[in-house]
Amino acid sequence: MFNGLGVSTDATRRTSTAGDPLGTHRVLDPPGALPQPAERLDADPSRRFETEIVVDVETLNIDAASFRQMEEASGGSPEGVARLVLETVARRGKQHNPVTGSGGMLLGVVRWVGSLVERRGVGVGDRIATLASLSLTPLSLRRIVAVRPASAQLDVEGTAIVFASAPLARMPADMPERLALALLDVAGAAPQVARLAGPGDSVAVLGAGGKSGLLCAAEARRRVGRSGRVIGIEASPEFAADLRALALCDHVVVADARDPIAVRDAVLPLTGDAGADLTLSCVNVPGVELSAIVATRDRGKAYFFAMSTSFTAAALGAEGIGKDVDLYIGNGYAHGHAEHTLALVREHTPLAELLASRYG
Structure with missing residues (x-):
């Protein structure tokens, strides 16, 4: 046969x-x-x-x-x-x-x-x-x-x-397997931020209190330096409190990423009314595409990491409001991404402890 x-x-x-x-x-x-x-x-x-x-x-x-x-x-x-x-x-x-x-x-x-x-x-x-x-x-x-x-x-x-x-x-042998598994699931997030964010940039993270959002905020913090700004947008008050305790963000705003006007009104005053140089969407629900776009400055970058994203909605949404931003499709793979992400967490003890309490 x-x-x-x-x-x-x-x-x-x-x-x-x-x-x-x-x-x-x-x-x-x-x-x-x-x-x-x-x-x-x-x-x-x-x-x-x-x-x-x-x-x-x-x-x-x-x-x-x-x-x-x-x-x-x-x-x-x-x-x-x-x-x-x-x-x-x-x-x-x-x-x-x-x-x-x-x-x-x-x-x-x-x-x-x-x-x-x-x-x-x-x-x-x-x-x-x-x-x-x-x-x-x-x-x-x-x-x-x-x-x-x-x-x-x-x-x-x-x-x-x-x-x-x-x-x-x-x-890895130096952390609980369930924690390592959770980190490796989103290992592509932090390396992409490292490629896109630079010194002095303003970075907004939608869903900053979640697993990939925390990693993106941590990577953004070390990439933008003292002259840069990291803004965390988080719908859960509990996760927002965790985010504040980590001191990764200059500003933490409790807002629903499905509400683009609320996100816009939170981000613009914190960026001199220009918008973020880079906005990262790490929200695991649909309908947040326009929030990432309106939070981003003209000729800025919006990166959609979550698999709930409709890339049609993102492209047509940007076109429909006349927003000239570069849209990036999330890629879960980057060269050396596993080692990059595990090293990031190892270097930040409070972050490792928080993630272990949730996933370890």
């Missing part, structure tokens, strides 16, 4: 073949698609390809926007979230939320390493986190052991496939 790739399915259950480094050999539907946009993947771990790493999965760290959507869809029930995850994985062969289009990442132990990916430097028994989205990672689940809403993490029993092109990281 042969599959759509012309590979004997009987033979591949007994032997290994090369496979495509991008994972196209695991795509079931539609033919010719890459794994991320594909509707369905083959997650059968008994099939072995030399461009793959097989991982025994222990924890899924669900994307914040995806977890929130599943909570709302299930009436806030952890059991309902677990049911939705199991249904999605069974149907699609991956945790690819059909509503938000996002996934997350995972923690597990390496079971098998193909000969063509041995140079990646991980071996059987290593504890790793995947830095590629669950929306492109073949995944099979036997059961969900626990759901932890505070950290958007699920303890599970299952198996995942990591492709040759997918980034991953060994788990």
